[in-house]
Amino acid sequence: MTDTPTYAETRASNEQQIKLFRIYNHYRLVVSLMLVGLLLIEPVTFDTRFRWHDYYQAGVVSYLALNAFIGLVLVAGFRPGQRHITLSILLDILIMHGLLLSSTGITNGLANLVIISVAAGNILTPSRMGTFYAALAAICSLGIAGWAILALNENADNIVRAGSLGILYFATAFLLQNISRRMIRSEALASSRARSIAELERINQQIIQRMRTGILVLDRFGQIRLVNAAAEELLFGSGTETTASPLHHPRTLPPALRQGLDAWLKDPRRRVSPFQPNPASPLLQANFTQLDRERGDQILVFIEDMSKVTQQAQQMKLASLGRLTAGIAHEIRNPLGAISHAAQLLEESPSLAAGDRRMLDIIRRHSKRVNGIIENVLDLSRRRAADPELVDISQWLPEFRRDFLQADATHSPPAFIELDIDPNTPPARFDKSQIEQVLVNLCDNGLRYSEQQTGTRRVRLRAGPMANRERAFVEVRDFGPGIAPEHRGAVFEPFFTTDKSGTGLGLYLARELCEANQAHLALVEDDQPGCCFRMTFAHPGRLI
Known part of the structure; x- marks a missing residue:
């Protein structure tokens, strides 16, 4: 980070300089009013002591008019530049010495006001120009004193006083320049540190915001x-x-x-x-x-x-179970295949009693269920990483519905999927194949339970924005018997199922896939019939 002043800092410095110049002009206006007032109070004594009273009087009035004009211009909104300030200080020094010349000379108290003009010039212009102000004032003072000695035969002590004033001018200039340089360096250091602190604060805010x-x-x-x-x-x-x-x-x-x-x-x-x-x-x-x-x-x-901690624990459990299943899958599948094949051959026998056929049906169904459990656990252990992309849900969901109904065309009775999509649904970032797998699982479950309850295979898909209008959600609602309150907290646990023919891994796998896509799958509790599962997607622009 460099110490080069920024545009804002330069503008702030100019504003401060203009403000100081306004204050200095107020001071000059007050001084000129006092000088005019003194003329009105004792006009007779001035005539006897001043060299050129008429010139002095004209100079004082002109000084008041000049300061009043500058004040009105500033009030009107004029923004003086550096050259205007420099010209004003020079005129101030020259006018003051003109008043000294036309009055009683260098011994007049107006000489002290020149010190203030030199000091103001070094404050408003902290550069070599400040030294020039002091030199000009010293030359003018010495010139007035020398002219008075040569032309008017005044006391030579005026040269000493003029020299003392010159030394005081230069001392004032050097002192204020030194103070001004120190203040400028301090201000630059403070500004640099303020920029560093502000930048660190912005970085900290961004870090906190993205955590x-x-x-x-x-x-x-x-x-x-x-x-x-x-x-x-x-x-x-x-x-x-x-x-x-x-x-x-x-x-x-x-x-x-x-x-x-x-x-x-x-x-x-x-x-x-x-x-x-x-x-x-x-x-x-x-x-x-x-x-x-x-x-x-x-x-x-x-x-x-905490779902991350729970997810890690379940992943460790499933990883161990997956390794175990992968190791014994071959040993289980061979006898399981033999059992299924023997059951099929035995079922072809024409002399089987009705009770034996029921036993064979139990063997076949449970063999299929064991094989499904092995397949699901192996799928969990072999699951690939998500490849998210930005998806327009308003277009993607109707495509999913069409593909699902085409694949389900052979089932009877036919499936009905209602769509309710808010036109203001924002896009979401996820792996389409994995989220479609979640929807297929939820729709299959919903159609099955709806048929059990109503005789019709029907589900409703609803999509819309969350409260902040920046994140999207998708809901799958069925019209089945619902889930008992005591089982709601365990529906996403592995191997938990209320269906005797289920494996208990479908909803667990669905939540796993959602978490892999920075989405959250939850069971919505409301007073409507059936079950409602909601997928809430992360902000599409968040980098995690």
């Missing part, structure tokens, strides 16, 4: 002061790509998180239990810590998605 861990800053009353996109998404389902900032529209904490905060405030050593902000959200874990331990005004909250 997958949700971050909240609360006060002791549970009011949200700061929130990042991950926390917005996990708690409220409305994460955005903006920088982490205070909320313009205050939100209240979910009741479960509020209860955890109250419990932590009572006992900071206590670990808060995992919670769900709503039934369709993943399981979350909150960790609290105080930002200011002395005052305890603000509380930092880390929100972590």
Whole structure:
């Protein structure tokens, strides 16, 4: 990072210079008014003591008019440049010495006002021009004193006074230039550090914003002061790509998180239990810590998605099971194939009793189920990584419906898939083949349970935007008997099933595929008939 002043810093410096010039012009206006006032108070004594009273009077009035004109121009909005400021200081020095010349000479108190003009010039123009102001003032003072000695036979002590004033002019110039240079260097260093701090703050905000861990800053009353996109998404389902900032529209904490905060405030050593902000959200874990331990005004909250931990544990379990299954699949399939083949041959016998045929049907069905379990576990262990792409859900979902119905055309009764797509549904980024596999599984289950309940194979697909209008969801609703409340928490567990012919891996595999595509699959709890499974996709622009 360089120390070159930015456009904003240069503009700020110019604004400060203009402001100082306005203040200096106010000072000159006050001085000129006082000089005119003195003329009106004692006009007789001035005539006796001043060299050229008429010239002095004209000079004072002209000085007042000049300052008044400059003041009006500044009030009208004129922005003086550097050359205007320089010309104004030079005129000030020359006019003051003209007034000294026409009055009582270098012994007049107006000489002290020249010091202020030189000082103002070095403040407004902290460069070599400031030294020129001092030199001009010193030459003018010495010239007036020398002329008075030669032409008017005045006391030679005026030369000493003029020299002293010249030394004072240069001392003022050098002192203020040194102070100004130090201030400029300090200001440049402060600006450079401010830019560095601002850049670091922006980087920190971007890092915090893109973290997958949700971050909240609360006060002791549970009011949200700061929130990042991950926390917005996990708690409220409305994460955005903006920088982490205070909320313009205050939100209240979910009741479960509020209860955890109250419990932590009572006992900071206590670990808060995992919670769900709503039934369709993943399981979350909150960790609290105080930002200011002395005052305890603000509380930092880390929100972590526990489904990742659960997923890792289940992956380890499935990986071990997959290795075991892969090792014994050959040994199981050979006798299983022999059992199935023997059952088929035995079924062809014409002398079988009805009871024996029922036994053969049980053997055939359970052999098929064991083979399906082995195939599903092997598929889990061989699952490829997701290859996401940006998908327009409004176009993709009707294509999926058409392909699914074509593949299902041989079934009886026929399947009916209703579509309800919000035209404002945003795009999503996922692997189409994997998410289509999830939809096929959910639609197959929904059609089967709908037929059991109503005699009709019917499901409804609905797509739309989440509350923030930036993330999409897809729902699959059936019209079956639904899931008992005591089983709702276990529907995504591996090998859990309420269907005697199922393997219990379909919904688990569906959630695994969704997690691989940064989506979340949940069972929606509502008062409508049947079951509703919702896939909530991540923001398409988020880089994770």
